[in-house]
Amino acid sequence: MRIDIIGAGALGLLYAGKLAAAGVKIRLWVRRPESADILRRKGITVKEQNGESLHMKYPGFDVQLMKNWPPAVQTGDWVFLMTKQNGVREAVECMAKGAGKNLHIVSMQNGIGHTDTIAKYLPYASIYPAVTTEGARRSGEVVVEHAGKGVTELGGALRGDSGSVQPFSTAGREKLLADKLTEAGFETRLSENIEKSIYRKLLFNAVINPLTAIWRVPNGELLSSPERMDMLRQLYDESIRIFESCGIGWQAEWWEELLQVCRNTAFNCSSMLADVMAGRRTEIEAINGQFIRLAREAGVDAPLHKAIRDIINGMPYIQGGNG
Ligand SMILES: NC(=O)C1=CN([C@@H]2O[C@H](COP(=O)(O)OP(=O)(O)OC[C@H]3O[C@@H](n4cnc5c(N)ncnc54)[C@H](OP(=O)(O)O)[C@@H]3O)[C@@H](O)[C@H]2O)C=CC1
Numbered sequence: 001m002r003i004d005i006i007g008a009g010a011l012g013l014l015y016a017g018k019l020a021a022a023g024v025k026i027r028l029w030v031r032r033p034e035s036a037d038i039l040r041r042k043g044i045t046v047k048e049q050n051g052e053s054l055h056m057k058y059p060g061f062d063v064q065l066m067k068n069w070p071p072a073v074q075t076g077d078w079v080f081l082m083t084k085q086n087g088v089r090e091a092v093e094c095m096a097k098g099a100g101k102n103l104h105i106v107s108m109q110n111g112i113g114h115t116d117t118i119a120k121y122l123p124y125a126s127i128y129p130a131v132t133t134e135g136a137r138r139s140g141e142v143v144v145e146h147a148g149k150g151v152t153e154l155g156g157a158l159r160g161d162s163g164s165v166q167p168f169s170t171a172g173r174e175k176l177l178a179d180k181l182t183e184a185g186f187e188t189r190l191s192e193n194i195e196k197s198i199y200r201k202l203l204f205n206a207v208i209n210p211l212t213a214i215w216r217v218p219n220g221e222l223l224s225s226p227e228r229m230d231m232l233r234q235l236y237d238e239s240i241r242i243f244e245s246c247g248i249g250w251q252a253e254w255w256e257e258l259l260q261v262c263r264n265t266a267f268n269c270s271s272m273l274a275d276v277m278a279g280r281r282t283e284i285e286a287i288n289g290q291f292i293r294l295a296r297e298a299g300v301d302a303p304l305h306k307a308i309r310d311i312i313n314g315m316p317y318i319q320g321g322n323g
């Protein structure tokens with residue numbers, strides 16, 4: 001199997017390193033020549049939580065510059081789009097230079113909106129939305145910590161030309177991919193209802209991420225005072241009201257599950273807190289910004305999401321930060 005991975009950040013390095021070690025032909029696409037140089041010189045190191053680490057040397061995987069897309073040799077069986085939300089457009093604009101017809105793109109971004117962007121630029125590509133609870137944290141340009149083992153759910157293909165979701169054939173390419181990912185150490189399931197998982201994760205990210213970023217606390221600290229719990233609940237309730245106004249299904253257990261995510265990741269910094277601390281742009285527009293859009297479309301208010309989005313967008317931003 002051949003996989004093109006776009007973006008050598010935390011998740012891109014984690015998947016590239018472990019899949020290459022499992023015998024998949026990996027071609028990693030980066031936008032900066034310095035990233036390509038260091039990957040060729042130093043390879044990829046993946047550090048597991050149990051102290052083990054994996055080192056994949058170049059040319060055990062290939063590295064290419066994004067500006068050279070489309071690849072001279074055929075595209076992979078799969079393309080994993082591993083940029084942040086705010087890198088998606090630049091990446092797919094670049095990919096649109098090549099024929100998009102045979103592309104099978106797996107997108108793992110938090111938030112929503114990215115599949116529309118991919119479909120707009122690559123209407124003939126098959127887009128597979130995925131939701132992962134794997135945790136990856138970069139501790140150097142080419143070193144990634146596998147901060148938490150999770151589960152990846154892979155949805156059915158969407159296409160921009162028809163907008164339809166194609167059903168799975170269990171003997172098909174999706175199953176081969178899920179099996180290969182599982183063999184490489186990423187437990188992966190095919191999902192017939194990926195939308196539900198996407199909205200569930202959107203909700204968790206919309207509540208946990210901005211509050212941890214504003215209060216500068218790890219996830220578990222959100223549960224440590226009545227004031228924080230109250231704010232968590234208000235933001236959750238507003239989100240559920242928006243889901244209901246839009247006819248988006250939800251489940252009563254999600255509140256307890258959200259609290260459990262905070263407990264399970266108690267000592268972790270959310271991705272938004274990490275972005276804010278590093279002066280990078282956050283994914284707020286793809287998360288809370290999307291709740292504001294949904295509310296607007298349904299003709300209801302989203303005062304908390306609006307306030308929180310503005311607070312996060314007002315955080316100091318260092319020009320040139322990633323994304
Ligand atoms: N990390 C995690 O544990 C998880 C992450 N996710 C989601 O996955 C996505 C990726 O997250 P993560 O890996 O942490 O993010 P990172 O910021 O670590 O990595 C993003 C990478 O994308 C690269 N990039 C941006 N634009 C382009 C482009 N046009 N062409 C090629 N590369 C590009 C960046 O390159 P450069 O170095 O040049 O800036 C950077 O290396 C996010 O949406 C996140 O929410 C979901 C679940 C878990």
Ligand SMILES: CC(C)(CO)C(=O)C(=O)O
Nearest residue numbers: 208265268269270271272
């Ligand atoms: C679930 C959560 C909040 C875990 O930290 C996450 O997905 C993130 O940090 O983006």
